[in-house]
Amino acid sequence: xxxxxxxxxxxxxxxxxxxxxxxxxxxxxxxxxxxxxxxxxxxxxxxxxxxxxxxxxxxxxxxxxxxxxxxxxxxxxxxxxxxxxxxxxxxxxxxxxxxxxxxxxxxxxxxxxxxxxxxxxxxxxxxxxxxxxxxxxxxxxxxxxxxxxxxxxxxxxxxxxxxxxxxxxxxxxxxxxxxxxxxxxxxxxxxxxxxxxxxxxxxxxxxxxxxxxxxxxxxxxxxxxxxxxxxxxxxxxxxxxxxxxxxxxxxxxxxxxxxxxxxxxxxxxxxxxxxxxxxxxxxxxxxxxxxxxxxxxxxxxxxxxxxxxxxxxxxxxxxxxxxxxxxxxxxxxxxxxxxxxxxxxxxxxxxxxxxxxxxxxxxxxxxxxxxxxxxxxxxxxxxxxxxxxxxxxxxxxxxxxxxxxxxxxxxxxxxxxxxxxxxxxxxxxxxxxxxxxxxxxxxxxxxxxxxxxxxxxxxxxxxxxxxxxxxxxxxxxxxxxxxxxxxxxxxxxxxxxxxxxxxxxxxxxxxxxxxxxxxxxxxxxxxxxxxxxxxxxxxxxxxxxxxxxxxxxxxxxxxxxxxxxxxxxxxxxxxxxxxx
Amino acid sequence: xxxxxxxxxxxxxxxxxxxxxxxxxxxxxxxxxxxxxxxxxxxxxxxxxxxxxxxxxxxxxxxxxxxxxxxxxxxxxxxxxxxxxxxxxxxxxxxxxxxxxxxxxxxxxxxxxxxxxxxxxxxxxxxxxxxxxxxxxxxxxxxxxxxxxxxxxxxx
Numbered sequence: 226x227x228x229x230x231x232x233x234x235x236x237x238x239x240x241x242x243x244x245x246x247x248x249x250x251x252x253x254x255x256x257x258x259x260x261x262x263x264x265x266x267x268x269x270x271x272x273x274x275x276x277x278x279x280x281x282x283x284x285x286x287x288x289x290x291x292x293x294x295x296x297x298x299x300x301x302x303x304x305x306x307x308x309x310x311x312x313x314x315x316x317x318x319x320x321x322x323x324x325x326x327x328x329x330x331x332x333x334x335x336x337x338x339x340x341x342x343x344x345x346x347x348x349x350x351x352x353x354x355x356x357x358x359x360x361x362x363x364x365x366x367x368x369x370x371x372x373x374x375x376x377x378x379x380x381x382x383x384x385x386x387x388x389x390x391x392x393x394x395x396x397x398x399x400x401x402x403x404x405x406x407x408x409x410x411x412x413x414x415x416x417x418x419x420x421x422x423x424x425x426x427x428x429x430x431x432x433x434x435x436x437x438x439x440x441x442x443x444x445x446x447x448x449x450x451x452x453x454x455x456x457x458x459x460x461x462x463x464x465x466x467x468x469x470x471x472x473x474x475x476x477x478x479x480x481x482x483x484x485x486x487x488x489x490x491x492x493x494x495x496x497x498x499x500x501x502x503x504x505x506x507x508x509x510x511x512x513x514x515x516x517x518x519x520x521x522x523x524x525x526x527x528x529x530x531x532x533x534x535x536x537x538x539x540x541x542x543x544x545x546x547x548x549x550x551x552x553x554x555x556x557x558x559x560x561x562x563x564x565x566x567x568x569x570x571x572x573x574x575x576x577x578x579x580x581x582x583x584x585x586x587x588x589x590x591x592x593x594x595x596x597x598x599x600x601x602x603x604x605x606x607x608x609x610x611x612x613x614x615x616x617x618x619x620x621x622x623x624x625x626x627x628x629x630x631x632x633x634x635x636x637x638x639x640x641x642x643x644x645x646x647x648x649x650x651x652x653x654x655x656x657x658x659x660x661x662x663x664x665x666x667x668x669x670x671x672x673x674x675x676x677x678x679x680x681x682x683x684x685x686x687x688x689x690x691x692x693x694x695x696x697x698x699x700x701x702x703x704x705x706x707x708x709x710x711x712x713x714x715x716x717x718x719x720x721x722x723x724x725x726x727x728x729x730x731x732x733x734x735x736x737x738x739x740x741x742x743x744x745x746x747x748x749x750x751x752x753x754x755x756x757x758x759x760x761x762x763x764x765x766x767x768x769x770x771x772x773x774x775x776x777x778x779x780x781x782x783x784x785x786x787x788x789x790x791x792x793x794x795x796x797x798x799x800x801x802x803x804x805x
Numbered sequence: 806x807x808x809x810x811x812x813x814x815x816x817x818x819x820x821x822x823x824x825x826x827x828x829x830x831x832x833x834x835x836x837x838x839x840x841x842x843x844x845x846x847x848x849x850x851x852x853x854x855x856x857x858x859x860x861x862x863x864x865x866x867x868x869x870x871x872x873x874x875x876x877x878x879x880x881x882x883x884x885x886x887x888x889x890x891x892x893x894x895x896x897x898x899x900x901x902x903x904x905x906x907x908x909x910x911x912x913x914x915x916x917x918x919x920x921x922x923x924x925x926x927x928x929x930x931x932x933x934x935x936x937x938x939x940x941x942x943x944x945x946x947x948x949x950x951x952x953x954x955x956x957x958x959x960x961x
Contacts, residue, residue: 246865247832247833247835250834266870281823294868343827344827352823353821361821648833650830660949660950661830664826664827664829671819671821672821674819679817682817
């Protein structure tokens, strides 16, 4: 049976642009702060869990190994885990099971990200998360995914953009009270958000969290060790994680079922049966303002489509019924990706101990939930933390022996923990720093299509859209695959589907991947293909941007036969159906 | 289903890259190290008294005990050749016009080892354990780079 596990310390650097510190130095600053917060020397740490998002951000291959010294991993069991944006919360889950299993008593969990290294823009590293054969030829940028999801979420539920903008306002105002915040702004208004530049409609600049550098660390301990270390542990009551299909255009873009699955796992472990009553403070993942609302619904804290009203009515404010992102979140504190996720656990730790200072939510919260999201936009990672208890115990579990030494007499801090400084360089300092070098990996790739997509592309050259049928789940899969990921068996037959479809969602995109303006806006869309249970990403043409609607019936416009090459671009674009 | 690919150029394939470069700044300790190298032509390390270990280049913290360290310990210029290799091919596997010798050296006063070129090793075969000395470029040529060090000269 799993042992009870607590968080006993936390620390973080300031989140900044262009940190002077190296990634190792940032990791050390946060780790040292976390250890100091519970007065532990490094030699009390039995194992180290680390996370950092893509290697391409720092531009260091095997970043886990590179960061190990700053994370205190010298001579210890050590592993970097990685689930994209979900990583920061996941590294706490990794620390949880390392301790719960009995493999270690005290674990340091560290999350670091240094995005300023990536030139000209970190989005360049994100481009390769798109399918290299089916999507990259369309010239996508990362904003497309968010804009497409946000548009469908808004349209299906009839959400007012103002109610989504209220989240950005709340979080940037909350962050004004956070000593580590990059973008705290006490006087920002909904009008400011709605007046900001439209990047990829409906996403505007102030809907988006800022690129940042930073690190966060927490100390996780077994019950016995925790009681020796502090009189005020915060228990990890439940953890959960879950993945949706890797085919994002085959996913329900309105509701994050994978977050709900992860939440059910974590709530079940924590004995939470009525999350709306039993969760007192939430730190959902908010890289974009609508994502916080999306995730609050996924966390089963609001009915589908109802979280925006809560934002509008102040329910999510620090003094509201369900304070959400009292830290200021990614939108306000900053988004050094992996570090931002672990920051959410650090915030719950401070909130539940009553140490959050000006950010403290009223009413002595007893239980909170932290959540992050990522991978190919498909993973949900959830941790429930509380003042009391832990996972349900069984009769067979041995009594925990009394602590060998009395709890350390460290009273709760009277003032909130100050952020460890991270030094932000000006752009000129960053460009001229002594010893700095600029380089590139210089690797090029050649991707082959594989079996299913190879045949799909042959079909496109012939003017046909092909899917694969699974006769167990009765789905026709587009894009086709040779195996069904639900039934985990070979698919049964090739099926030619229609050349027509329905716009599931679309965006009007004004910027390139490096955030430079486009001369003409692009119209990316997810199109569900008639006769299939799937669809794919493409662009719309022969239609004015303001005439596109979700649910619009469209047809493929093929390139002339002689110009087709067996590529997704053999379909020039989709246009409104001409046959009525 | 899987066959050996004999003519990769005939496979339908998509060529691509990841359109990013990286700008690496040296950090807090690295800034002190490169500034001292550029301005004074010396190599700075960091000494952890608790662990009795001297790192070079300088570091902000001791990875063994997590103590904060200062970049204030000059090491070298003399040192001991800990290991070496003679490189005959470039990164694409192409033969080099003249082989390059790379040495790992423990500088006097340091515990950590640094890697750099061995300059004109000469007729006598190199021997692990022999004395070498760091050669720093003249101050007018130094830019604050690891290449401000020309390499290790045998002897000294």
